Amino acid sequence: MNRCLRPTLLSLALSTALPLYASDTGLDAPVEHSPTELAAVRVQARQPEADTSRVNSFGSGDWKSTPASMNVLDRDLLDHQQIRSLSELASNDASLGDAYAPVGYYQNIAIRGFALDTATGYRFNGMSIAGEQRLALENLQSVEILKGEAGLAAGVMAPGGIINYVGKRPAEVRTLTLGSDAEGSRYAAIDVGHWLTPRFGLRFNAAWDDSTSYIEHADGRRNFYALATDWLISERAKLEVDANYQTSAQRSASGYQLLGGSTLPTGVDREHMLGYQPWQQPVGIASTNITALHTYDFNANWQSRVALSHSRTVIDDNVAFAYGCYYAAQCADGSVPGNYFAPNGDYDIYDYRSPDDTRRNQELLAELRGSFDTGSLGHQLTVGADQFRRTVDKRRNVNEYVGTVNIHDQQLPVFEPSPLQPGASARRLDSRQTAVFALDRIQLNEDWQWLAGGRYVRLDERAYDKRGNPQRRSRLSRFLPQTAVLWKASDSLNAYASYVEGISLGQEAPFWTSNADTFLPAVQSRQLEVGVKYASSEQLSLGAALFRTTQPYQYAKPDSSDVGYTFVEEGKQAHIGLELTANGQLTDALQIIASASVLQARARDTGTPSYQGHQLVNVPKLRGSVHLSYALPFIEGLDLTGGWRYASANTARADGAVRAPSYSVFDAGLRFQHQLQGHAVNWNLSVDNVFNRFYWRDTGSSLGDYYLFPGAPRQARVSVSFAL
Numbered sequence: 001m002n003r004c005l006r007p008t009l010l011s012l013a014l015s016t017a018l019p020l021y022a023s024d025t026g027l028d029a030p031v032e033h034s035p036t037e038l039a040a041v042r043v044q045a046r047q048p049e050a051d052t053s054r055v056n057s058f059g060s061g062d063w064k065s066t067p068a069s070m071n072v073l074d075r076d077l078l079d080h081q082q083i084r085s086l087s088e089l090a091s092n093d094a095s096l097g098d099a100y101a102p103v104g105y106y107q108n109i110a111i112r113g114f115a116l117d118t119a120t121g122y123r124f125n126g127m128s129i130a131g132e133q134r135l136a137l138e139n140l141q142s143v144e145i146l147k148g149e150a151g152l153a154a155g156v157m158a159p160g161g162i163i164n165y166v167g168k169r170p171a172e173v174r175t176l177t178l179g180s181d182a183e184g185s186r187y188a189a190i191d192v193g194h195w196l197t198p199r200f201g202l203r204f205n206a207a208w209d210d211s212t213s214y215i216e217h218a219d220g221r222r223n224f225y226a227l228a229t230d231w232l233i234s235e236r237a238k239l240e241v242d243a244n245y246q247t248s249a250q251r252s253a254s255g256y257q258l259l260g261g262s263t264l265p266t267g268v269d270r271e272h273m274l275g276y277q278p279w280q281q282p283v284g285i286a287s288t289n290i291t292a293l294h295t296y297d298f299n300a301n302w303q304s305r306v307a308l309s310h311s312r313t314v315i316d317d318n319v320a321f322a323y324g325c326y327y328a329a330q331c332a333d334g335s336v337p338g339n340y341f342a343p344n345g346d347y348d349i350y351d352y353r354s355p356d357d358t359r360r361n362q363e364l365l366a367e368l369r370g371s372f373d374t375g376s377l378g379h380q381l382t383v384g385a386d387q388f389r390r391t392v393d394k395r396r397n398v399n400e401y402v403g404t405v406n407i408h409d410q411q412l413p414v415f416e417p418s419p420l421q422p423g424a425s426a427r428r429l430d431s432r433q434t435a436v437f438a439l440d441r442i443q444l445n446e447d448w449q450w451l452a453g454g455r456y457v458r459l460d461e462r463a464y465d466k467r468g469n470p471q472r473r474s475r476l477s478r479f480l481p482q483t484a485v486l487w488k489a490s491d492s493l494n495a496y497a498s499y500v501e502g503i504s505l506g507q508e509a510p511f512w513t514s515n516a517d518t519f520l521p522a523v524q525s526r527q528l529e530v531g532v533k534y535a536s537s538e539q540l541s542l543g544a545a546l547f548r549t550t551q552p553y554q555y556a557k558p559d560s561s562d563v564g565y566t567f568v569e570e571g572k573q574a575h576i577g578l579e580l581t582a583n584g585q586l587t588d589a590l591q592i593i594a595s596a597s598v599l600q601a602r603a604r605d606t607g608t609p610s611y612q613g614h615q616l617v618n619v620p621k622l623r624g625s626v627h628l629s630y631a632l633p634f635i636e637g638l639d640l641t642g643g644w645r646y647a648s649a650n651t652a653r654a655d656g657a658v659r660a661p662s663y664s665v666f667d668a669g670l671r672f673q674h675q676l677q678g679h680a681v682n683w684n685l686s687v688d689n690v691f692n693r694f695y696w697r698d699t700g701s702s703l704g705d706y707y708l709f710p711g712a713p714r715q716a717r718v719s720v721s722f723a724l
Contacts, residue, residue: 061441064533067451067484067496069095069147069545069579075168077593078137080629080641080671080684082179082717084209086135087697091645094597094623095147095579098698102709104218104252105283106132106315108700111147112549113575113601113619114160115700117504119361119390119431121157123164125242125291127309128154128388130359133287134248138189139205139226141168147579148547149527151480151502152455155388155433158504159525159549167242167291170194170201170230179719183212187719199232205244213250214713217273220250220282236297243290249282254322255698255707256407258658260336260343265407270694270710272410274322275349277402279417284316302370305384311361317354320402322347323705328404339512339705345407351418354397356425363388378443382453388433396423396466426468431461439482447488454481457503463519476522478503497530507554509567510704514559520569525551540584549575553603555611555654556704567704571606573616575599593627614656617706618699622648629671637674641686643667652699652706663695665711682721689714 063070071093083089086107090096099115101107108115108131116122118131137143144164146153154162171193179187188208195201209222226244233239254274256265291309298304325331325342341347367384400418439453461474484498506520531545553573556565577599586592601619603612615621624646632638644666649659669686689712697711 063541064494064535065449065486067486067498067529067531069529069531069543069547071095071145071147071581071583071595073143073145075141078140078143079177079682079719079721080669080686081627082684082686082719083137084211089137089143092593092595092625092627093145094595094625095577096145097618097620097623097647098700098709099618100255100700100702100707101698102252102255103213103215104220104250106134106285106313109163110618110700111145111160111163112547112577112597113599113616114158114549116160116163117156117158120154120388121160121162123154123162124289124309124311125167125240125293125307126164127291127307127365128361128363129165129289129309129311130287130313130361130390132285132315132357132359133313134222134246134285135165136207136222136224136226136244136246137165138191138207138224139167139203139228139242139244140165142166147545148529148549149482149500149502149525151500152437152439152453152482155386155435155455155457155480156459156503156505156522159502159527159551167226167228168193168203168205169228169240170203173203174724175721176724177719177721179717181212181718182714182716183214185209185211187211201230203228211250214271214715215253215273216271217276217280218251218253220248222246222248222250238295240293241291243288245286245288247284247286249284251276251280252283252317252319254319255709256322257324257339257341257347257705257707258652259341259345260330261340261653262658263343264652264658264660264696265341265345265708267408268694268710269410270713274347274407275320275405276412277320277349277351277417278414280320281316281318281353283318285313287311287313301372302368305365305367305369307363307365307367309361309363311359313359315354315357315359317352317357317397319352321350321352321399323350324348325404327401339510341407346404347407348401349403349405349415350399351402352397352399353422354394355422356393356395358391358393358425360391361388362390376445380441380443381438382440383438384436386433386435386437388435390429390431391427392429393425394428394466395425398422423466426464426466428464428466428468429461430464431459434458449486449488451482451484451486451498453483454479456480459522461505472519474505474519474522476503478524492536493532493534495530495532498528500527500529501525502527504551506569507567508703510556510565512563513556513565513567513704514561514563515567518567520554520567523552523554523569525549540582540586543579543581545579547575547577547579553606555603555606555608557606557608571603571612573601573603575601575619589631589633591629593625595625597623599623610655610657615651617651617654617701620647620650620662622646627667635672637672639671641667641669641671643669647695650696650699652696652708660696660699660708663693663711665693665695666690680723684719684721685717687714687716688712 087101090109099108099110122131146162173193175191177189193203205226207224224246228242231239289311293307296304324339326338328342328346330342364387398420403415435457437455442450458477463471465471480501482500486496502525509515527549529547534542553571554569557568580596582594601616627643629641648662652658667688672683692714695711698709
């Protein structure tokens with residue numbers, strides 16, 4: 001396919017004839033409401049300078065004084081790279097990777113080799129949101145990434161970490177952004193803010209996205225609306241409310257699978273949609289997220305915080321799903337595992353429909369923070385309570401075989417869809433967490449701090465079958481301790497050591513195991529971490545962290561049962577890694593955003609020797625990410641950008657016998673900022689995968705099955721922002 005720029009991309013040049021002006025002033029209090037020209041901005045990922053307590057487990061503090069590995073991707077970076085998806089966001093940090101992230105569907109990522117729990121791993125303004133949604137980025141000021149355990153902050157969660165989306169606050173701003181790409185997509189977004197009174201301000205964001213996918217038949221559309229309000233009730237009290245609503249519709253692209261369970265597919269056309277049937281409806285996702293935060297300053301030392309959130313996502317899941325080869329000729333005698341594609345590339349197509357799949361998260365948090373002295377010791381104390389509820393309502397789905405085709409078939413036969421219809425909706429999950437927590441940051445002297453605390457959590461979870469009948473009830477109570485020591489070696493260098501415990505729910509056995517659909521017990525994880533953080537100035541920060549995270553290993557164990565596998569908990573999995581980061585200004589003209597991750601993720605004492613002694617599935621041993629921005633001296637406001645992403649060979653089967661090859665991907669771009677009739681105009685041009693490299697970006701799993709997703713081919717995007 002000739003991937004040339006289409007006229008819709010180039011037509012954006014005509015729009016610069018518009019007279020424009022704008023301002024974008026971040027506010028904690030109102031300012032005068034006069035227009036202000038946009039100053040030239042630089043693209044960078046930065047370490048958080050303000051209070052980071054909304055995302056991490058170690059209380060108030062900036063990046064350098066937080067004994068945990070963190071990263072913040074700011075608004076400028078999101079705009080310059082024109083990021084639209086979670087998978088694209090993850091490419092900016094080497095500790096992150098895809099964990100079943102299909103085009104056209106909600107995506108998940110892994111941090112430090114652990115896939116995030118979609119129930120608790122994603123947050124907006126520090127409060128939980130349902131992760132099963134197409135997470136919009138237009139209303140965000142930044143994205144905070146906490147790497148590693150966060151038991152005190154989140155309770156029951158996967159040990160990889162947390163992604164926290166920080167919303168924009170009211171400001172005097174009026175901006176219009178238009179965009180397109182080489183496929184002919186159309187994109188528009190507005191950002192409008194205003195302080196109506198000296199004490200009440202609004203920020204409104206909206207986006208309309210009509211995307212043309214590089215995958216055939218996978219074009220999509222998205223509408224997004226968000227409103228943020230700040231009310232300065234008094235000199236001591238403040239109320240922040242955020243609400244957003246989004247609808248999207250796009251056909252979901254199925255992933256590939258190993259051929260015969262032992263060979264990577266070859267000759268793959270990444271623009272081809274596996275299993276396409278003209279009757280396949282798009283996946284529709286409608287999501288609503290609401291958060292509110294009330295803060296009250298009793299005095300200069302004590303503050304209360306009360307926050308609540310509601311998140312709801314409704315998924316109309318429709319796909320002609322490519323899966324396995326149970327009905328293919330080569331797999332009929334059982335000699336080839338049916339949950340993979342056939343050795344010759346044959347695969348089955350299923351008519352899968354699951355409408356009205358509804359996920360709800362609700363959370364209430366109350367917290368008291370204060371500082372005081374006891375003798376020569378200084379204390380920064382945080383105590384609080386948290387109530388969290390998650391429910392899942394689903395209709396009985398349709399999942400029926402309709403036909404068999406081959407991965408190399410360009411024109412697929414049209415099969416008849418199943419005549420069956422989805423059943424009635426029923427409550428499938430009702431999970432409640434109640435927790436109390438406390439943390440004390442103790443100042444021992446000028447150079448040393450000791451942080452100690454924990455979270456006591458009670459979980460009561462009820463699961464139901466497809467008819468709504470009780471299936472299981474899980475109840476547990478755990479105390480999750482954490483502690484850290486922080487040493488201020490100099491004004492620019494801090495070092496720390498920390499220990500954190502966490503807990504996550506047990507996994508569900510895949511349908512092809514002897515104990516299908518049963519849930520294993522909750523697992524407790526433990527993390528040790530040491531790190532250093534260096535910030536010689538406000539321009540450049542460097543970080544290094546060495547960690548070890550362990551938890552019980554749950555997997556499908558080969559055995560002598562009738563189906564050949566039983567899902568068990570046996571042995572341990574250990575993730576041992578080193579992370580390096582560099583963010584900021586190298587010279588007056590050159591900026592860098594760089595990270596590297598070396599991660600050994602292995603299982604031991606599993607009772608299955610072939611599953612030990614090698615890297616776990618979908619966890620590359622080495623990842624690297626570098627983005628550079630250089631201000632060209634001969635044209636003021638013009639920046640040349642370049643990026644490099646690397647991942648080493650990636651295990652694609654539990655016994656380590658198959659690995660997806662390593663890859664390097666190069667990106668390039670231009671950013672031009674100028675004034676037109678006294679008003680600011682910002683252009684962004686980005687080309688991802690400049691050399692059109694084929695690579696497998698994801699070998700992740702879903703419901704116990706492993707899938708292969710190829711990376712996107714070369715893609716060019718352009719956008720222009722006008723200040724209105």
